Amino acid sequence: MTVTTSSPEATASQSQTLEAILGHHAQLSAAVAGRSAGVVDAAERLADVTPHRDAFVELLRDEVLPHALAEEQTLYRVGLTLSAGRPLVTAMLAEHRRLQALVEELAAARTPVAMAANALAVRVLFEVHLAKENDQLLPALVLERVDLAGLLDGMHEILGEAAGHEQQHGGCGCGGCGCGGVDDEATGEAHPGDLDVRALPHAARHERIFGMVAQLVRGEAFVLANDHDPKPLRYQLEAQNPGKISWDYLEQGPELWRVQIGRI
8 A cells, every 4th residue: 555654745745635636526516416406407397308418427427437437446446455444445336336327327218207316316326425435435545644646646537627737737648548648740630430429419429439349359449539538438448348448549639639449
């Protein structure tokens, strides 16, 4: 386990990282509450609920679930090594699985009542889950002097904008993909044969990409072209296909991201 030192610099870094985590949790909580309320409100007004549901599912798939998966690979992995933290983290992992199931149920819901009920269930579960992280898991990690700053260095999915701000001052900003930076010959235009999802509605992009991944056989790959860094997608693919997916950046913005995704 990585631990902090007792130096003033380490203490300050620990405090800043903890503040960033809690701040990002607050942002996610507010976003989930707002999108959930939009679904419920539309159902109560007998308005068209589908656009509100789709926007909520997009937030959950692009922000909330990648955040949860990133935590599993970092905070939860360390928490499981603590005798006092193991029961808590085991329960929280089960909540992640339930949250994933609720998101799929929300995406598949066909009636306004079902959409509203699932949206509310997601909000309640997420708020209870965040309270456990804020009030139990994080204090336990701090008490064990886990080096949060070192553990979560540059992870936007957990730290929010704090990570993105630091990436502007050094490195390629890809979160450690090993790509070596932006391609100097980047044109901003997709290449022939790329899976260019930029023209698709956001709600349809994941379905198209996951469909392509599902068709890959060992050794095959395709190039995804997108209008923003699809890094959250990487966590979802790796979680569903542990050790079986390769991810290589070919271009990294500012207008076009191209990623070669393959099956190992």
